[in-house]
Amino acid sequence: MITKLLIANRGEIACRIIRTARRMGIAMVAVYSDADRNALHVSQADEAVHVGASPAAESYLKTSAILDAAKRTGADAIHPGYGFLSENAGFAETCAAAGLVFVGPPAAAIHAMGDKANAKALMRQAGVPVVPGYDGEEQSPERLHEEAGRIGFPLLVKAVAGGGGRGMRRVDTKEDLAAAIDSARREAESAFGDGRLLLERLVENARHIEVQIFGDRHENIVHLGERDCSTQRRHQKIIEEAPSPFADATLRSAMGDAAVSAARAVGYVGAGTVEFIVGQDRSFFFLEMNTRLQVEHPVTEMVTGLDLVEWQLRVAQGEPLPLRQDEVHIAGHAIEARLCAEDPAAAFSPQVGQVVHWKPDAISVAGIRVDHGIREGDVVTPFYDPMIAKVIAHGRTRSEALAKVRYALLSLPLLGVVTNRACLLDIIDGEAFARGDMATGMVDAAVFASKTPANVDFARAAAVLARAEEGDWFSTTGRTCCPLTLSAGEVTKACNVLFQRSRWTGVEVDGEFHSANELGMSSLVTAAQGRALWLARADEIFCFEEPDPLAPEEKSQGDGIVVSPVAGVLRQLAVKDGDAVECGALVAVVEAMKMETRLVAGIAGVVRLTGRNSGDQLRAGDVVAEIDSEEPAEG
Numbered sequence: 001m002i003t004k005l006l007i008a009n010r011g012e013i014a015c016r017i018i019r020t021a022r023r024m025g026i027a028m029v030a031v032y033s034d035a036d037r038n039a040l041h042v043s044q045a046d047e048a049v050h051v052g053a054s055p056a057a058e059s060y061l062k063t064s065a066i067l068d069a070a071k072r073t074g075a076d077a078i079h080p081g082y083g084f085l086s087e088n089a090g091f092a093e094t095c096a097a098a099g100l101v102f103v104g105p106p107a108a109a110i111h112a113m114g115d116k117a118n119a120k121a122l123m124r125q126a127g128v129p130v131v132p133g134y135d136g137e138e139q140s141p142e143r144l145h146e147e148a149g150r151i152g153f154p155l156l157v158k159a160v161a162g163g164g165g166r167g168m169r170r171v172d173t174k175e176d177l178a179a180a181i182d183s184a185r186r187e188a189e190s191a192f193g194d195g196r197l198l199l200e201r202l203v204e205n206a207r208h209i210e211v212q213i214f215g216d217r218h219e220n221i222v223h224l225g226e227r228d229c230s231t232q233r234r235h236q237k238i239i240e241e242a243p244s245p246f247a248d249a250t251l252r253s254a255m256g257d258a259a260v261s262a263a264r265a266v267g268y269v270g271a272g273t274v275e276f277i278v279g280q281d282r283s284f285f286f287l288e289m290n291t292r293l294q295v296e297h298p299v300t301e302m303v304t305g306l307d308l309v310e311w312q313l314r315v316a317q318g319e320p321l322p323l324r325q326d327e328v329h330i331a332g333h334a335i336e337a338r339l340c341a342e343d344p345a346a347a348f349s350p351q352v353g354q355v356v357h358w359k360p361d362a363i364s365v366a367g368i369r370v371d372h373g374i375r376e377g378d379v380v381t382p383f384y385d386p387m388i389a390k391v392i393a394h395g396r397t398r399s400e401a402l403a404k405v406r407y408a409l410l411s412l413p414l415l416g417v418v419t420n421r422a423c424l425l426d427i428i429d430g431e432a433f434a435r436g437d438m439a440t441g442m443v444d445a446a447v448f449a450s451k452t453p454a455n456v457d458f459a460r461a462a463a464v465l466a467r468a469e470e471g472d473w474f475s476t477t478g479r480t481c482c483p484l485t486l487s488a489g490e491v492t493k494a495c496n497v498l499f500q501r502s503r504w505t506g507v508e509v510d511g512e513f514h515s516a517n518e519l520g521m522s523s524l525v526t527a528a529q530g531r532a533l534w535l536a537r538a539d540e541i542f543c544f545e546e547p548d549p550l551a552p553e554e555k556s557q558g559d560g561i562v563v564s565p566v567a568g569v570l571r572q573l574a575v576k577d578g579d580a581v582e583c584g585a586l587v588a589v590v591e592a593m594k595m596e597t598r599l600v601a602g603i604a605g606v607v608r609l610t611g612r613n614s615g616d617q618l619r620a621g622d623v624v625a626e627i628d629s630e631e632p633a634e635g
Helices: 011-023 041-045 065-072 089-097 108-116 116-125 141-150 175-190 249-265 299-306 308-316 396-409 421-429 453-466
Strands: 006-007 027-033 047-052 078-079 155-159 169-171 197-202 209-213 223-234 237-244 271-280 284-290 332-338 368-372 388-395 477-489 493-501 503-511 512-515 525-529 531-536 540-545 562-564 568-573 584-592 595-600 605-609 625-631
Touching: 006 065, 006 368, 011 041, 011 308, 011 368, 011 388, 011 525, 027 041, 027 065, 041 237, 047 065, 047 089, 065 421, 078 308, 089 108, 089 421, 108 116, 108 284, 116 197, 116 249, 116 284, 141 155, 141 175, 141 197, 169 175, 175 568, 175 584, 209 249, 223 299, 223 477, 237 299, 249 284, 249 562, 299 308, 299 332, 299 368, 299 388, 299 453, 299 525, 332 396, 332 421, 368 396, 388 396, 421 540, 453 477, 453 493, 453 512, 453 531, 453 540, 493 562, 531 625, 562 595, 584 625
Parallel strands: 006 027, 006 078, 027 047
Antiparallel strands: 155 169, 155 197, 209 223, 209 271, 223 237, 237 332, 271 284, 332 388, 368 388, 477 493, 477 540, 493 503, 503 512, 525 531, 531 540, 562 625, 568 584, 584 595, 605 625
């Protein structure tokens, strides 16, 4: 029996595991990095052990530190969550050698399915349909180009190891192939320590549908239905649902049988997910098997009424599965939306900052669940995945689940960090999602523009700021005006907040007067953050700032200044000091929150580096290089 469980993870999944472990009477040990010293999962566990510096490679991925923490606390089992060490066969073997229960599948199964090329070969042998492509050992650029020509375009370049969309690139023409191979290989080596690649035919307008499977040590394997994960950006899921609105009874049965066959082929034990790509004709192909608990497991829990973490722990203790296949029942519909610290209007670039407003416990509606690992005051850092919370809703029908998840998103504004909340609302309000007709490339093809606040929003923000110091502006004898200049993005407006004797009467913006009654202040959510004021109303969140008159004027990319728009790691310098570059040439690559951002020259000229080196940690706004114009000076 497991008596003390070390959770080798962080954030919302660590908090999720803690909930079940506590209910089962299991003592819990958390681990944390420098960045997570005051994190929610640390405070919720019975014990907590520091395992290293903020970068994951120096903490959560450091096997020796994790095992030492287990030894020091007397833990007898380790739950890896997802990501980090969860699909590391060597880690599973090391746990077993140390006498620890690894809450996951056997190392052999992880190894077999972790290598995508090997996994596809095993699936062919098991009779599971596989996407046509190339997964050979010969990895020279020449061979990959040759195989790409045979497969045809468009195609996908994918990392052999790992998952989560990392090391994956869509290639539409042969001219784009070389750059895609270089980028995918670099990202795969960084993320998984393995730069091998495979090529796959791209199934156009495809659905991404996966099947949750479970096995025990007594050779029992069942599936718990399917999840539709077709709503993705950058090959990473952002909305998932169960059951799939696209699958009919025939497809559902065939995929369930194929998933069980896949699991049985590798002697699978524990929770796993078999992922399929599905064409519009409902033909389906094996993509990969994730040998761990998935981020989107709550939607399966909602429609089955089961606790998958409890199943994991019981199977790890040697118990048989609680249910046979004919005892698994699906009831209703569930939808999960991932709230991420990213800006959809800037190609979903990662965002960092301090959370100043977040009240997930404010919702107490049946069928709504919020999985998260943050509190007000916490800082979202560039070191880990941008997902900060999951909003899950269950209803008797899909439309009821959709209404609930929309209500939950509207009721849970997170202020202090830019998130994808408005994007999620746009998606679920769209006709394609309402029809259940999403395909994997639809979000990437859409344009999500930043919305500019209206005059009435500026008026609301000005009223909040002026009323915070209303003692300075009240007049007992007549009319007083509080002038404020506010900026939101690139828009700046002059505002005048008007007071009459002991009360404020309204705000004037660009000559428009908005009365106090009109502004509807009671329906707003606001939070101050330094010189900024965050304001949430309906489905929009805006950040207003009072410009600093003493701040130096910022130079732009057009001036030849190459800056990092995100906080992250300088993964590659593509130029040397003194190189001549054309406008648009690649200067550097910054990696943050599992995403690469390419920094390019805004003008043609000669590169002057600023002393940054590959591997350096950058802040948003840090200058990486300056480009001296080649044009001769006038005069």
